[in-house]
Amino acid sequence: MSTGNELARVAAAETGTGKPEDAVAPETLALIDTYLRDHPGGTERLIPVLHRVQEELGYLPFPVIKAIAERLGISPIQAYGVVSFYHFFTTTPRGRYQLKVCMGTACFVRNANSVLESVHETIGLEVGGVTKDRLFSLEQVRCLGACGLAPAMMVNNEVYGYLTRAGVRKLLQGLRAKARTPHPGGEGGNG
Numbered sequence: 001m002s003t004g005n006e007l008a009r010v011a012a013a014e015t016g017t018g019k020p021e022d023a024v025a026p027e028t029l030a031l032i033d034t035y036l037r038d039h040p041g042g043t044e045r046l047i048p049v050l051h052r053v054q055e056e057l058g059y060l061p062f063p064v065i066k067a068i069a070e071r072l073g074i075s076p077i078q079a080y081g082v083v084s085f086y087h088f089f090t091t092t093p094r095g096r097y098q099l100k101v102c103m104g105t106a107c108f109v110r111n112a113n114s115v116l117e118s119v120h121e122t123i124g125l126e127v128g129g130v131t132k133d134r135l136f137s138l139e140q141v142r143c144l145g146a147c148g149l150a151p152a153m154m155v156n157n158e159v160y161g162y163l164t165r166a167g168v169r170k171l172l173q174g175l176r177a178k179a180r181t182p183h184p185g186g187e188g189g190n191g
């Protein structure tokens, strides 16, 4: 969600006092350019290209939003407005796999703490943290609407239920192995 500070940073970027485009990694610029080249069209490509870049980076830094906006011929403020409107976009670092461990009542009484502990034991993450390789981030939420599956955790858009310590460990190890496997065609391995 947007804050006054974030908007100020976007405005600074637009007027040239923020981070210049050369702060964007060349691979990220190449990803944007490739996506736009492979998907000809107009500004309707904004959301898909934002998705593609966030899938790769785990979040959308301001210089990246600005670079995308410039290529689509819209203002960075306009692009930022879209990013801040949709909850699935984030301007703060998150992992490629966003773990949301439910600590709501149903999950709590079914030992949701052990899920958090297993995440910590397996990938060393505390709540609010992101792994150094930006593969995983960890949040705690109140209810996923899947109380019948307690204890539950979401990984990106998918809910995993009846979790045990061993189950969590296996799930995270599987995701890590999947992330290390090259994806034909360059598509990300979310979900």
Ligand code: FES
Binding pocket: 102, 103, 104, 105, 106, 107, 108, 142, 143, 144, 145, 146, 147, 148, 150, 152
């Ligand atoms: S309390 Fe965990 S899913 Fe509802």
